[in-house]
Amino acid sequence: MPTNVYFNHAVQSEQNLHEDLVVESLRFYGHECFYLPRTIVDEDELFGEDTASKYGDAYQVEMYIENTEGFDGEGDLLSKFGVEVRDQATFVLSRRTWDRFVSLDSNLAVTTRPNEGDLIYFPLGNQVFEIRFVEHENPFYQLGKLNVFKLQCETFEYSHEEIDVGIAELDNIEDQFSYQVSMTLGAGSGDFVVGETVTQTVATGKTVSGNVVDYSSQGATSKTLKVNNITFSDTDVPTGSTMFVLSAQAGAGNIVGATSNATRVITTAPDQYTMPNDPLADNKDFETAGSNIIDFSESNPFGNL
Incomplete structure (x- = not known):
């Protein structure tokens, strides 16, 4: 009821x-x-x-x-x-x-x-x-x-x-714990601003971008740039570099700021295994040790074909 x-x-x-x-x-x-x-x-x-x-x-x-x-x-x-x-x-x-x-x-x-x-x-x-x-x-x-x-x-x-x-x-x-890379810049014009997006053309039709985390100067023509949130213009498996490269490399250009319009030459390319915000990271050590153990040039290690 x-x-x-x-x-x-x-x-x-x-x-x-x-x-x-x-x-x-x-x-x-x-x-x-x-x-x-x-x-x-x-x-x-x-x-x-x-x-x-x-x-x-x-x-x-x-x-x-x-x-x-x-x-x-x-x-x-x-x-x-x-x-x-x-x-x-x-x-x-x-x-x-x-x-x-x-x-x-x-x-x-x-x-x-x-x-x-x-x-x-x-x-x-x-x-x-x-x-x-x-x-x-x-x-x-x-x-x-x-x-x-x-x-x-x-x-x-x-x-x-x-x-x-x-x-x-x-x-x-994000600035403290995200994956970052550091590179050295040379001649150019302007100074980059923390937080802006920087872009470099690494090959024809391919660009690499990132956000500025830190920017410092060691003189008139020597600058240090740290970036995170690195992205690529090619979503498929890239045929070339997927990281910022030397501006002197064939097909590569200067790194350019979207807000400051600064443009400079990359004189020292970043090492993707070295993390400037994590001094205890041992990625570089593992990569070096692994290269001495594993032969990546072998295409068919289990057969004679």
């Missing part, structure tokens, strides 16, 4: 009062955080993963951290890959705040709730967390309504994502 029509557990006025109290409590006891929606640049539809993504917006919202005695997870681990920080936290975000400030972002995969893969910047601990799971039914229909999202997060591990949100602490992540 149907429920008693004289008892109603979903009174609109009571629901609104309860939601007001929840939002007010989050603003009293919560922390100022920033929500960063993820934009998928290049999705692999076969494996269902994003091979390239970026974060271009940051929304300041209040969040409550359920972890009162410290972060969960495995903490700091010393592994063969170095020190890994595996902190986990659960953030509570009100639905009202989400609807008013974040849900209108055009880059959201799902606008009705926070998305897995989005980031949360926690300024108090100067940490960035990645959303792993969104629990939307806890607490379970108090007074017949859902008022909050519980975001289960873990420490964000940077993997060459593009971050440009206008917050220095976040924008510096």
Whole structure:
């Protein structure tokens, strides 16, 4: 038989009062955080993963951290890959705040709730967390309504994502941890500007581009340029170089800035195995040792054809 029509557990006025109290409590006891929606640049539809993504917006919202005695997870681990920080936290975000400030972002995969893969910047601990799971039914229909999202997060591990949100602490992540190359420049005109895009023609119809991370001068005709986010004009397997090359090489030109219009000769080409922002990287050592062991000139090592 149907429920008693004289008892109603979903009174609109009571629901609104309860939601007001929840939002007010989050603003009293919560922390100022920033929500960063993820934009998928290049999705692999076969494996269902994003091979390239970026974060271009940051929304300041209040969040409550359920972890009162410290972060969960495995903490700091010393592994063969170095020190890994595996902190986990659960953030509570009100639905009202989400609807008013974040849900209108055009880059959201799902606008009705926070998305897995989005980031949360926690300024108090100067940490960035990645959303792993969104629990939307806890607490379970108090007074017949859902008022909050519980975001289960873990420490964000940077993997060459593009971050440009206008917050220095976040924008510096890309400059600090992204793959970079360094090259020496010679004669030319103008000076490059940090943040601009530089381009060089390496062969007919082929160009290499990157973003300026650092630019310094050792004299009138000797400059050092560091770039990241290196891209190529040829999306297929290139037949020539896929890196900045000497300007004296046949078919190559000067490196040119898109904003400063500076143009200079590359006198020392970058070594793609040397990482100027990671002095402990041993890519060059492995490449050198591997060349002494593996004979890449052998085309058929298991037969006589």
